[in-house]
Amino acid sequence: xxxxxxxxxxxxxxxxxxxxxxxxxxxxxxxxxxxxxxxxxxxxxxxxxxxxxxxxxxxxxxxxxxxxxxxxxxxxxxxxxxxxxxxxxxxxxxxxxxxxxxxxxxxxxxxxxxxxxxxxxxxxxxxxxxxxxxxxxxxxxxxxxxxxxxxxxxxxxxxxxxxxxxxxxxxxxxxxxxxxxxxxxxxxxxxxxxxxxxxxxxxxxxxxxxxxxxxxxxxxxxxxxxxxxxxxxxxxxxxxxxxxxxxxxxxxxxxxxxxxxxxxxxxxxxxxxxxxxxxxxxxxxxxxxxxxxxxxxxxxxxxxxxxxxxxxxxxxxxxxxxxxxxxxxxxxxxxxxxxxxxxxxxxxxxxxxxxxxxxxxxxxxxxxxxxxxxxxxxxxxxxxxxxxxxxxxxxxxxxxxxxxxxxxxxxxxxxxxxxxxxxxxxxxxxxxxxxxxxxxxxxxxxxxxxxxxxxxxxxxxxxxxxxxxxxxxxxxxxxxxxxxxxxxxxxxxxxxxxxxxxxxxxxxxxxxxxxxxxxxxxxxxxxxxxxxxxxxxxxxxxxxxxxxxxxxxxxxxxxxxxxxxxxxxxxxxxxxxxxxxxxxxxxxxxxxxxxxxxxxx
Amino acid sequence: xxxxxxxxxxxxxxxxxxxxxxxxxxxxxxxxxxxxxxxxxxxxxxxxxxxxxxxxxxxxxxxxxxxxxxxxxxxxxxxxxxxxxxxxxxxxxxxxxxxxxxxxxxxxxxxxxxxxxxxxxxxxxxxxxxxxxxxxxxxxxxxxxxxxxxxxxxxxxxxxxxxxxxxxxxxxxxxxxxxxxxxxxxxxxxxxxxxxxxxxxxxxxxxxxxxxxxxxxxxxxxxxxxxxxxxxxxxxxxxxxxxxxxxxxxxxxxxx
Ligand SMILES: Cc1ncc(COP(=O)(O)O)c(C=O)c1O
Numbered sequence: 001x002x003x004x005x006x007x008x009x010x011x012x013x014x015x016x017x018x019x020x021x022x023x024x025x026x027x028x029x030x031x032x033x034x035x036x037x038x039x040x041x042x043x044x045x046x047x048x049x050x051x052x053x054x055x056x057x058x059x060x061x062x063x064x065x066x067x068x069x070x071x072x073x074x075x076x077x078x079x080x081x082x083x084x085x086x087x088x089x090x091x092x093x094x095x096x097x098x099x100x101x102x103x104x105x106x107x108x109x110x111x112x113x114x115x116x117x118x119x120x121x122x123x124x125x126x127x128x129x130x131x132x133x134x135x136x137x138x139x140x141x142x143x144x145x146x147x148x149x150x151x152x153x154x155x156x157x158x159x160x161x162x163x164x165x166x167x168x169x170x171x172x173x174x175x176x177x178x179x180x181x182x183x184x185x186x187x188x189x190x191x192x193x194x195x196x197x198x199x200x201x202x203x204x205x206x207x208x209x210x211x212x213x214x215x216x217x218x219x220x221x222x223x224x225x226x227x228x229x230x231x232x233x234x235x236x237x238x239x240x241x242x243x244x245x246x247x248x249x250x251x252x253x254x255x256x257x258x259x260x261x262x263x264x265x266x267x268x269x270x271x272x273x274x275x276x277x278x279x280x281x282x283x284x285x286x287x288x289x290x291x292x293x294x295x296x297x298x299x300x301x302x303x304x305x306x307x308x309x310x311x312x313x314x315x316x317x318x319x320x321x322x323x324x325x326x327x328x329x330x331x332x333x334x335x336x337x338x339x340x341x342x343x344x345x346x347x348x349x350x351x352x353x354x355x356x357x358x359x360x361x362x363x364x365x366x367x368x369x370x371x372x373x374x375x376x377x378x379x380x381x382x383x384x385x386x387x388x389x390x391x392x393x394x395x396x397x398x399x400x401x402x403x404x405x406x407x408x409x410x411x412x413x414x415x416x417x418x419x420x421x422x423x424x425x426x427x428x429x430x431x432x433x434x435x436x437x438x439x440x441x442x443x444x445x446x447x448x449x450x451x452x453x454x455x456x457x458x459x460x461x462x463x464x465x466x467x468x469x470x471x472x473x474x475x476x477x478x479x480x481x482x483x484x485x486x487x488x489x490x491x492x493x494x495x496x497x498x499x500x501x502x503x504x505x506x507x508x509x510x511x512x513x514x515x516x517x518x519x520x521x522x523x524x525x526x527x528x529x530x531x532x533x534x535x536x537x538x539x540x541x542x543x544x545x546x547x548x549x550x551x552x553x554x555x556x557x558x559x560x561x562x563x564x565x566x567x568x569x570x571x572x573x574x575x576x577x578x579x580x581x582x583x584x585x586x587x588x589x590x591x592x593x594x595x596x597x598x599x600x601x
Numbered sequence: 602x603x604x605x606x607x608x609x610x611x612x613x614x615x616x617x618x619x620x621x622x623x624x625x626x627x628x629x630x631x632x633x634x635x636x637x638x639x640x641x642x643x644x645x646x647x648x649x650x651x652x653x654x655x656x657x658x659x660x661x662x663x664x665x666x667x668x669x670x671x672x673x674x675x676x677x678x679x680x681x682x683x684x685x686x687x688x689x690x691x692x693x694x695x696x697x698x699x700x701x702x703x704x705x706x707x708x709x710x711x712x713x714x715x716x717x718x719x720x721x722x723x724x725x726x727x728x729x730x731x732x733x734x735x736x737x738x739x740x741x742x743x744x745x746x747x748x749x750x751x752x753x754x755x756x757x758x759x760x761x762x763x764x765x766x767x768x769x770x771x772x773x774x775x776x777x778x779x780x781x782x783x784x785x786x787x788x789x790x791x792x793x794x795x796x797x798x799x800x801x802x803x804x805x806x807x808x809x810x811x812x813x814x815x816x817x818x819x820x821x822x823x824x825x826x827x828x829x830x831x832x833x834x835x836x837x838x839x840x841x842x843x844x845x846x847x848x849x850x851x852x853x854x855x856x857x
Binding site: 048049050129130220221222223224225226227228229230232368369374381382385386389414482483484485486487488493497498499500501502 | 651652653655656658662664674675701702703705706727728729731750751752755758776781782
């Protein structure tokens with residue numbers, strides 16, 4: 001597959017957009033795109049190791065080139081001047097030699113090059129013919145240049161690059177002005193160019209994406225072989241249960257009689273007035289037994305486990321909400337329950353730890369790593385690998401290997417289905433905007449799923465920006481993450497350039513996870529759902545607002561959705577409708593509120 | 602990897618030693634490999650540290666964390682190996698989780714492995730159905746992707762996986778994670794017999810092998826053993842010589 005080089009990068013934003021390219025070019029020659037070695041080093045540090053860092057020079061001194069190679073560091077050097085073969089030989093990394101090709105003499109020069117790669121720079125080419133200068137590709141057609149050494153540049157953009165690749169099958173295409181708007185690089189154009197050339201990055205893997213389990217190219221079953229049997233059994237059991245009327249009746253009976261559904265869609269009169277924009281409605285998952293949406297999923301999976309003959313349950317928990325929901329349902333259905341929870345979260349969420357113990361669950365403290373949700377999932381997975389024959393892993397969000405993301409979404413979709421009926425009933429039409437917070441993404445996907453086909457409904461997922469998305473302390477996976485595999489799924493992750501997963505940070509323990517459910521990554525990828533990030537501080541301010549205006553103390557997680565709703569509402573009119581998913585109530589966060597909001601007048 | 606099949610034909614048993622690259626510093630790796638080669642191991646598995654090693658028990662996880670703290674990365678390990686100039690007579694196998702490979706680029710990973718003289722790769726969280734992500738690139742560079750089978754691998758699946766196996770097949774001896782074990786069950790013995798009767802390539806038992814009794818129990822039913830945690834621990838405790846009897850029990854037909 002043809003590789004992509006984005007050349008003339010100067011700003012961080014564009015370097016990030018180029019992180020899925022194969023090479024990034026930094027120009028050291030006099031040019032409006034010129035940068036210093038120090039600037040290039042800072043930009044290069046933001047790129048994954050897999051991206052080649054190429055320095056572009058025109059008749060520079062060897063010292064300057066060597067200094068840049070060492071300090072940036074550069075993995076390749078590209079020369080546009082009259083550099084000699086000796087000069088090329090003195091460069092310790094791979095060399096690209098560039099040639100402007102106008103006639104057969106230029107082709108001869110290019111054929112004689114001793115460089116690792118030759119770059120054909122054909123300025124002003126117009127692949128579509130017609131206006132502008134057309135380059136005579138037949139000149140190259142006769143040249144004895146190995147396509148594996150050939151890089152094509154000059155006048156390329158997302159529209160004509162396909163034709164360049166078809167006619168020359170080069171090793172790499174190089175673009176600069178073709179991804180600019182008014183002389184500046186354009187992050188969107190960079191991404192589109194890369195996508196155009198590479199197609200779906202997982203398209204290279206067609207054939208792996210067998211049947212189900214993928215949302216676009218995200219998801220899958222990336223688990224050790226020991227778990228494959230359990231994952232496949234679960235897939236089969238769920239497929240069958242899903243269409244079984246008795247199973248569904250049982251599940252809905254528990255939702256009604258035990259959880260207390262359906263939950264109201266409350267019109268928030270004072271919030272509507274305060275924001276001065278759309279009519280605001282709140283979906284009241286805070287009223288569920290145990291205080292959050294998590295129980296919708298826990299009941300569904302526990303019933304499925306029993307159906308599969310498994311009476312032991314292992315779960316992970318961050319905030320403790322999912323742990324409490326699981327412990328609750330295990331008490332009700334007489335199942336054995338082990339919950340892994342990070343030591344740090346145990347400290348933050350004392351009350352929920354006690355609730356789980358009171359309900360008869362065994363709470364295992366996880367001291368490894370960051371001692372938060374990610375590490376709790378690791379331990380739960382290890383426990384599952386070891387006890388897989390009689391234990392069900394009751395995962396708490398729309399994460400993990402297939403079928404978990406689909407199954408959790410289905411069990412949470414009761415939120416969106418009810419909301420849809422309720423708003424049609426109250427307003428006679430669909431809402432304009434729906435917001436929900438995103439940790440792993442279960443309340444959000446449950447809310448969004450029944451509306452995904454309704455193009456008029458704007459869907460906004462809200463992640464935790466912690467202390468800010470430009471600090472190292474946030475949990476904004478969709479905003480800042482990159483693609484990778486963790487806990488069984490191909491998704492987006494907070495990770496370093498070596499593929500080591502990083503710690504996430506949020507004041508809200510339930511959003512503190514460095515990955516995000518694969519379906520959300522897909523919905524972002526196809527542009528159906530927007531994802532925004534809200535800081536700790538903004539979320540806390542919204543806790544106060546919702547408490548005082550509506551008499552509803554929200555969970556910290558849910559407060560993120562409220563904070564973003566306020567921003568969204570500011571640009572909406574009074575004839576519009578906005579719905580917020582209040583995923584849980586604030587009881588579990590009272591200690592944090594007491595500490596952070598102390599002195600509140 | 603062909604060599605491993607020849608070994609099988611000769612009736613000798615293989616001993617594959619696992620080490621965590623960079624535990625104690627990356628400059629230790631070379632010496633460890635030279636030592637193990639001199640001790641007579643058949644092949645060496647070089648582990649790449651990962652932040653979330655869910656298939657591993659505490660011994661390997663902690664070793665990985667120590668290596669990460671030393672700044673060890675996939676790239677650095679492969680570069681280090683590429684620079685080795687001593688006489689290497691045994692195959693080197695890289696064991697890594699999938700995410701560092703994806704981040705590094707599967708194609709580039711295959712290329713760098715080739716340059717580093719790697720013969721085979723093991724990726725424990727890359728199941729059979731998703732191997733297209735990496736395998737075609739490895740194949741192009743002549744590197745084998747080792748298949749894993751476990752006690753929970755169903756019969757049809759076992760046939761599929763063994764059908765694709767090259768080099769050797771890694772038969773996991775426990776339903777669980779890596780680590781030092783006291784006992785192995787009789788069930789494991791039956792499992793090894795089944796796998797061996799169907800496998801076109803040598804069958805090596807791994808996960809939890811740490812004692813002479815384990816070797817004795819399975820000796821007749823496998824073609825070799827993979828020992829990880831016990832070696833990682835011995836290196837960390839500076840007591841690697843204590844492992845020699847285990848190695849010799851496998852590699853020397855009549856250990857003295
Ligand atoms: C009240 C509440 N809302 C939201 C979340 C985030 O999870 P998810 O994104 O799966 O809905 C949590 C997680 O603990 C929670 O407790």
